[in-house]
Amino acid sequence: MSLPITDHRTATREDWLAARMELLDAEKELSRLSDQVARKRRALPWLRVDKAYVFDTQHGPRTLAELFDGRSQLLVQHFMLGPGWPQGCPSCSFMADHSDGMNPHLANRDVTLLAVSRAPLAEIQRFRDRMGWQFPWVSSQGNDFNYDFRVSFTPEDKAGGQPVYNFDTQAFQGEEAPGISVFYKDDAGDIFRTYSTYGRGVEVMMGTYALLDLVPKGRDEREVPYKMEWVRHHDRYPQRPSGPAMSASACCAARG
Template sequence: MTTSANNGPKGGQPVMQTPPVVSPQAWEAAREQLLVKEKAQTRARDALAAERRRMPWMAVETAYGFEGPAGKVSLLDLFAGRHQLIVYRAFYEPGVFGWPDHACRGCSMVADQVAHLAHLNARDTTLVFASRAPQADIARLKARMGWEIPWVTITDSFDADFGVAEWHGTNVFYRDGDRVFRTYFLNNRGDEQMGSTWNYLDITPLGRQEVWEDSPEGYPQTATYKWWNWHDSYVADAEPDKKWVEISDAGEAAFRNKPTDPKP
C-alpha cells in the first residue's frame, strides 16, 4: 500500500510505502508477535537498572558551590535533605542560541517533559537543573515557560569536573550523612529518555525501591504500587490508603495470573 505524505509540515514529500492493511485478527497476531520482543526489552531494561545499582561509587571531595534563589548553596544543600540527587546540566547562558529569551532548545524540551517532582521526592530523590545563567535570568525563564524545577547557577568547576562543560548531561549523586558520592552519569541520547519518574528512578542507586526489583541486600524497598499517590497527597497520606491497597492488590493479582507477564 502507498499513501501520499504531502500533508507533512512543508508538503512535497515523497509517497510513503506504508505497511499492509489487515483484518483485526491478523493485526492482533502481529501485535502479539512484537509484544514478545517488547517484553524481552523490558526485562533487559530491568536487568540493566539492577546492574547500575551495583556500580561502584566515586567520592566527591570538592566543596562545590552554586547560586540559588535564596543565595549561595552547596552540592550537599541541593539534596534538600534527601539521599539521592539528580543534576541535569541545562545550557542557558551567554553564547547559547536563544539567550537571553530562551535556553537551548534541546534542554528546554527536556525541561518540558519533566514529570511532577512530588513523585521523585516521595522516593527520597531530588531533581535539580544547573546552568551558568544568573539567577535573575533563570527566574524569568522559569516563569515564562511554566517550569517549577529547582534551578541553580554553576559558579565553579562543577560542569568541567562532571563532564558537562560543553554538552548536556545528567549526573546522579548519593548522600551518606555529609559525604557525597557520584553514582551514575549519562549524556547524548541517554538524556532523551529522561523526564518520566520511572526513568529518573532507574538511574539512581536505590532504583524504584519496590519489592520486585533486584537490588543489593538491605536496600530500601516497599510494596509495589502501594506508595503511588496523587502529587498533592504524599505529605498528608503518610501511609498507603487502604482502598488503594485493595485496588492495587487486585490489579497485581490479575496481571500475575497471566503466564506471559509474571511480574510488574
C-alpha cells in the same frame, strides 16, 4: 509537517492479533533487558565527591549537600544555558518540560530533581519565568561543577578540537552540552557520584519520545545529523501547524 501515511499494510483481526502477540514477545524481552541494565547501573561503584561546590540559588548560596533538600538522592539535569545566552537550549528545554510533573513523585521516592546551568542566576530566572517552570534551577557560575562533569568547555578544550564528552573524545565545538548526573548522600553527609549519562542517554527525561515511539509516524525526524531540529521551546510552536517547520540550528546556537 510530515506527509500522511498512505501505503501501510492492513490485516484481518486474526492476523493483526498474531502480529501484535509477536511484537509483545519482543517488548517483554526489551523490558527484561532494561531491568538487567538498571541493576547493572545501580551496581556501579560510587565516586566520592570531595570538591566543595557552592551554587547560587533563589535562597542564597548553597553547597552541593544542601541541594539534596533533606533527601538522600539528587538528580541533576545539566541544562545548556551559558552566560549571556538569551534563552536556553531547545532540547534541554524539551527535557525540562517533563520535570514539574515528575517532581512530586520523585520527591516521594527520596529523590530531589533540579537543573544546573552556568548562566548567572538572574538570567536563569528570567528564562524560567518565561517558560513557567517550577522546578529548582541553580547557577554553577563561579565554580568548576560544569567543567568537572564535562558539560562545559573552555576555549582551551575547544582549541584541541576533541574535548572529552560522554566519556570519550568528541568533535564538539560548542561551549555547553547536555547531561544528567546522579548523587547519593549518606548518613555521615558524604556525597558520591553514582551515575552520569550524556548524548542520547538524556532521552530518559524525554517522556514525549516514549509516546511518539507508540504512534504510527514514530518520531518522524529527518535523517540529518541533528535530529531534534524540529523541537521548539513550548511557547514557540505554531498554534496549528500549516507547513514545514522552520529549520533549527543545533542547541549550542540557541544563544544567537
